[in-house]
Amino acid sequence: MVLKTFGWSFAVTALGLVAAVLYGGWTGFGIVAILSILEISLSFDNAVVNAGILKKMNAFWQKIFLTIGILIAVFGMRLVFPVVIVAISAKIGPIEAVDLAMTDKDMYKQLVTDAHPSIAAFGGMFLLMIFLDFIFEDRDIKWLAWLERPLAKLGKVDMLSVCIALIVLLITSMTFAVNAHQHGGTHVNKAETVLISGIAGLITYLIVGGLSGHFENKLEEEEEREHEAEEEAKRTGRKNTGMALAGKAAFFMFLYLEVLDASFSFDGVIGAFAVTNDIVLMALGLGIGAMYVRSLTVYLVRQGTLDDYVYLEHGAHYAIGALAVILLVTIQYEIHEVITGSVGVILIAWSFISSVRRNKRIAAEEAAGGANLKKEVSGV
Template identity: 30%
Template sequence: MWWQTGLIIFGLALLEIACSIDNAVLNAKILTDLPKKYRRFFLFWGLLFSIIVVRGSFPFFLIWSANPALSWWQVFLAIFNQSSALTASLMESRAWLLMAGGVYLHLIFWSWFLTEEKRFNFLVGRFTKKYHFLFYFLVLVLGGLLLWTTSLVNLQLTISALIGFGVFFIADGLKRGAYWTGTHLKKAKLGVWSKLVYLEVLDAAFVLDGIIGSFAFTMNLPLIIVGSGLGALVVRQLTVQGLPWLTRWTFLKNGALFSILFLSIIMIAESFGADFGWWLAPVLSFVGLTIFLALSMVHWKRKHYKK
């Protein structure tokens, strides 16, 4: 039904916007030094590359890697032609993909909650700053419980969970390195094209969270591309508009991370066979992001009127 498709696309776009807000702020700082024509280039041609190459190839690669018995062409046919035999093969691997993605997103949330500074932190900021090593303790406990549980159900789920843990630590290291480089890029004497290339690499480094989260909404690759593409368009436009606009949404990242927590729970539960319905992921994402968006607006108005 059209409204079902529309709600899924809307939820995917919201998730993409929320997950990319930190990246957008960093990009905006770099773009302030670029001439206007290069900003337009980043908005149009950079956006096409981001949607077609990055957001198109990443989910396709993830689906293909979860179906090693199929060639890339067979996966393509199963996605776009809905061939019954090939589609059945894809659905068999859905649980493995959901498990790996759910573990990855779950670690994303707890890494943020226990190790990063937060503007709105539910009175636990001092505790988490002082005892941030609890994140690694939590990884050991959750990892042990999850690996033990999955080993009782399906060995493939255990392997998928291990892949989720591995991908998180690799991606986390890459993102921290990319973010550190970006914060020092303004001081570096680099050319315009070098900075544009770096911005695209930075976008690719931060896009994985939203792409993995999209599988909690749907396994339909065209919908994922459209939804995340619309979100990327909004983020690019906000980036070009600059920091004053972006800094209004102080708590939006908090909403994104709590949405990611809900999505990770849905994905892990569904990998064990639970069925929550197609509407739960977009509704939870919408509610979580709306709450923190409203808090951001209230905070900005109070700060603005005090001046």
């Protein structure tokens, strides 16, 4: 199972490290290794959340997620995205941006750093909406019941998540964005940029999340009627058209996963500049890390880990909320990547330990119940 799921990740790691040595020597090897670990640590919560969505897809779409999805993740977000940011910020063509990335790495880093407020606002709002929609939903299984129970009651208010997100964005644009951090330690007013980018992130979430949720509900309804549809098709000899809807639903969930992955990638791409300005080494390191995150997502689905450790999804969403806040704070203040990565790891580890304790408690209660039943039968 491990080799089957992580085989491509191992292969990409070997090829990536060899390419790093050939391109940048052993120094390049070390940089790529560090970036790979950085990406995995920052994106572990991404894997858990992705697994919760991916488990609803069939094997075909899981394979698409590992093939086409990884191409989008590596070449789109880890290579093309930084170039696009530079092109937009410097108002130059993409070819000139690539040339700048290869020939003037310091200027390239400066342009990406100066574009960070808009990146952080877009990604922060998208991730914040994911977190808010999760905590305001009434769930059968609650991790921090003292917090989640009253929040679930508040969640009955229509559009509460959107209202809170807009309030947070407004406060951010009036505080952190007014004194936004730029390259060289200078600060400028980026209130308008942050406000526009944040609204764009919110709109993106509402469109993509809304479409994926709509078609997911349609898919669930179709699955409930699947048996009846199959029986009807056998009687009438007509072809069952349920798979078309399933394909459409899976496509929009796949699209949602890709946008979600893009939002998670912002901190990794920006944080990579603390390690290197070389776009080639950056793409190699982050690409290797992204491959492991995807393999880990599929592994969690196939092993049924989320079903066995029921609080993992909660911990991942709390990590998303923390990351959203961190992204918004970094508009003005620099926060080390170690802190960003540690917050997510700690929350997920905490939720994992809580899940293990829950499983032991349930097992003990079942064992005690079985023993009592046995005594009663023996007494009879």
